[in-house]
Amino acid sequence: MRGTFGGGEGQGWHGPDYPPEAGRTDIVRVMVKVRTKSKKVDKAWFQQHVTDPWVRRAQQEGYRARAAYKLQELDEVFQLVRPGQCIVDLGCAPGAWCQYLRRRLGVQAGPDGQVRLRGVIVGVDLLPVEPIDGVHVLQGDVREDSTLQALQATLQQALGQPPQRAVDLVVSDMAPNLSGVQAVDAARLEHLVELAVDFALQHLKPEGALVVKVFHGAAYDALVRLLRQHFVQVKAHKPKASRPQSAETFLVARGLKG
Ligand SMILES: C[S@@+](CC[C@H](N)C(=O)[O-])C[C@H]1O[C@@H](n2cnc3c(N)ncnc32)[C@H](O)[C@@H]1O
Numbered sequence: 001m002r003g004t005f006g007g008g009e010g011q012g013w014h015g016p017d018y019p020p021e022a023g024r025t026d027i028v029r030v031m032v033k034v035r036t037k038s039k040k041v042d043k044a045w046f047q048q049h050v051t052d053p054w055v056r057r058a059q060q061e062g063y064r065a066r067a068a069y070k071l072q073e074l075d076e077v078f079q080l081v082r083p084g085q086c087i088v089d090l091g092c093a094p095g096a097w098c099q100y101l102r103r104r105l106g107v108q109a110g111p112d113g114q115v116r117l118r119g120v121i122v123g124v125d126l127l128p129v130e131p132i133d134g135v136h137v138l139q140g141d142v143r144e145d146s147t148l149q150a151l152q153a154t155l156q157q158a159l160g161q162p163p164q165r166a167v168d169l170v171v172s173d174m175a176p177n178l179s180g181v182q183a184v185d186a187a188r189l190e191h192l193v194e195l196a197v198d199f200a201l202q203h204l205k206p207e208g209a210l211v212v213k214v215f216h217g218a219a220y221d222a223l224v225r226l227l228r229q230h231f232v233q234v235k236a237h238k239p240k241a242s243r244p245q246s247a248e249t250f251l252v253a254r255g256l257k258g
Pocket of ligand 1: 067091098126142173177
């Protein structure tokens with residue numbers, strides 16, 4: 001079924017926040033033009049979007065996307081974020097997770113009187129992201145070495161030390177553009193999750209944590225196995241802000257093995 005990702009939900013789009021082929025459209029403050037082949041899907045998505053209580057709440061609380069509440073719930077359940085941490089956000093556009101992380105880390109005045117973030121946040125996305133005060137954002141494709149090198153360089157600069165084993169938390173909300181062919185889409189998602197795992201294995205502190213978005217379906221069991229191979233604790237959690245009809249869920253892995 002086109003647009004569903006392994007879950008066979010029949011809703012016409014795979015994810016909670018945006019219709020198929022629309023690119024980034026879960027920005028809540030700006031209703032962007034949505035280019036899809038199906039006007040019906042557009043209309044249904046738009047209607048659900050404007051009446052969605054999470055969208056309204058995001059607007060009221062200044063978040064760029066309702067996705068912020070997914071990370072908030074994961075943080076509340078798994079106690080992921082603490083001031084002073086170094087956090088990497090893979091697939092960060094439009095920036096709601098970075099906004100949430102920034103609020104959780106908080107700010108403090110430095111010796112020079114300048115207000116600074118209590119910790120480090122580096123986000124990366126294929127798409128440009130409106131700047132967020134104190135947050136480092138890069139534009140690039142995490143499948144490319146040049147992006148990973150730029151990410152490392154940014155971390156090194158922000159931390160003042162090599163970033164290997166210096167990151168407390170890696171979060172990935174990355175999702176591939178859907179082709180409609182389930183096997184292809186599953187492989188694309190699997191690849192993005194594998195890249196997030198590779199990055200986490202190279203950069204996390206031994207007690208660090210990784211959050212990855214996955215979809216129930218073909219690749220799910222293999223991805224759980226992959227995480228269990230490398231992390232002491234692996235748990236799945238679907239936040240309330242993730243639409244029930246979406247196959248989306250999140251895996252939270254903690255503590256590097258060996
Ligand atoms: C659901 S959105 C993330 C929303 C974000 N967590 C927030 O709160 O605003 C998924 C993002 O993953 C990004 N993405 C997908 N594949 C990527 C890749 N290969 N490299 C970098 N970003 C990627 C997309 O551009 C998209 O912006």
